Amino acid sequence: QKYQFTYAIFLQPIGMFLTSNPFIKDAKAIEKSNRLYWNVKPMFEGVKLSIKNNEFSHFYDLSDAHLLCNNPYVDLTHYSKSLNKKLAELMLLHVNNSATISE
Numbered sequence: 001q002k003y004q005f006t007y008a009i010f011l012q013p014i015g016m017f018l019t020s021n022p023f024i025k026d027a028k029a030i031e032k033s034n035r036l037y038w039n040v041k042p043m044f045e046g047v048k049l050s051i052k053n054n055e056f057s058h059f060y061d062l063s064d065a066h067l068l069c070n071n072p073y074v075d076l077t078h079y080s081k082s083l084n085k086k087l088a089e090l091m092l093l094h095v096n097n098s099a100t101i102s103e
Contacts (some may be wrong), residue, residue, distance in 0.1 A: 017019075
């Protein structure tokens, strides 16, 4: 408030959690053997639900953005150019729609 701006935090897709990711050959193996999956997946799902329930102000869920473009990943976890572009467009749309000018 002191600096007269607001912030936004965007939840983004995590390729390792998406069964639609073509680089996932064995989802069950990833679930069983990957510490990132064990440690982050429950938190990711909790944050996603909290955003949906409007429990976190300034948080916005873009975790389904991968569904809005073709070939969203270049490997298991890294975004393709098309997904990067889509995420940037969605963020910019939010920023432009929420921007206000303070006097």
